[in-house]
Amino acid sequence: QPVVGVLALQGDVREHLAALEKCGVEARAIRRAEELDELDGIVIPGGESTTISRLLETFELLEPLRAKIAAGLPAYGSCAGMILLADKVLDGRADQHQLGGLDVVVRRNAFGRQIDSFETFLDVRGVGPVHTVFIRAPWVESVGAAVEVLATVPESPEAGDAAGRIVAVRQGNVLATAFHPELTGDERVHRLFVDMVRGVTGSEEK
């Protein structure tokens, strides 16, 4: 079975490990560069992107992980993970590092104070209607030509100005959501990622 890592420097690592296990892969917490070599995919969890960015440097994982993703290692980022996978970030800290891989511009803490955190149902392409949890989430401000938009915020009184904003994207082997499917006990988004991983690894024989 495929081996999928969860970057375990900070954030909701345990929730991602549990969701991945439900999808029938071997899920591993990753803290060292050597551990990357055994992976068929990696998840960058939700948390605090500035903290994760700093720890990526401290743990000497920034360059190795960036190189792996650039070379095609399937990656999925939720919330802070989405921020780290974006090629460009607005409202980030000046010293914040990007892993990159997604040709998108992401705005950190985009939903602002009024709807700091909220839950809604939205349609995720290839998955269906999903109960989504947003926590000081980013949104995708703009996407490059190779990026597929998988979900936008639907109109609702709660969504306000956020309606229509892009909150899930895929580009090749990289998937990202502004929300946290790992917190809802619904592992369909993780299944979508695992299907991407299996596509690369050649499913059955692993």
Ligand code: GLN
């Ligand atoms: N606001 C956080 C950041 O900028 C992300 C929040 C989250 O992952 N729930 O990194």
